Amino acid sequence: MGAVLGRGNLAEALRRVEQNAGAAGIDGMSTKELRPWLHSHWPEVRSTLDAGIYRPQPVRRVMIPKPRVVCGCWGCRLRWIG
Numbered sequence: 635m636g637a638v639l640g641r642g643n644l645a646e647a648l649r650r651v652e653q654n655a656g657a658a659g660i661d662g663m664s665t666k667e668l669r670p671w672l673h674s675h676w677p678e679v680r681s682t683l684d685a686g687i688y689r690p691q692p693v694r695r696v697m698i699p700k701p702r703v704v705c706g707c708w709g710c711r712l713r714w715i716g
Contacts (some may be wrong), residue, residue, distance in 0.1 A: 639683060648672070660691050 637643060651665055658664050663671065672679070682688040 635683075639680070660693065 650671065651668065655665050680686070
């Protein structure tokens with residue numbers, strides 16, 4: 635767990651999240667809001683991670699339509715049509 639929570643690893647993870655600039659998660663927080671939020675809440679987040687009591691929020695499920703591919707749910711095998 636020490637390598638995961640290492641300063642360099644966390645800085646790289648944050649840089650990648652900001653670089654990807656994806657859509658907001660289930661909490662509605664954008665990637666632009668993440669760094670300021672972490673600056674003010676990091677001690678609490680770190681202590682819950684160290685104590686092993688951190689429970690992440692659920693992931694927002696989004697179905698992305700793809701041409702010529704059939705999939706009814708996550709974890710399904712994709713079947714090529716055509």
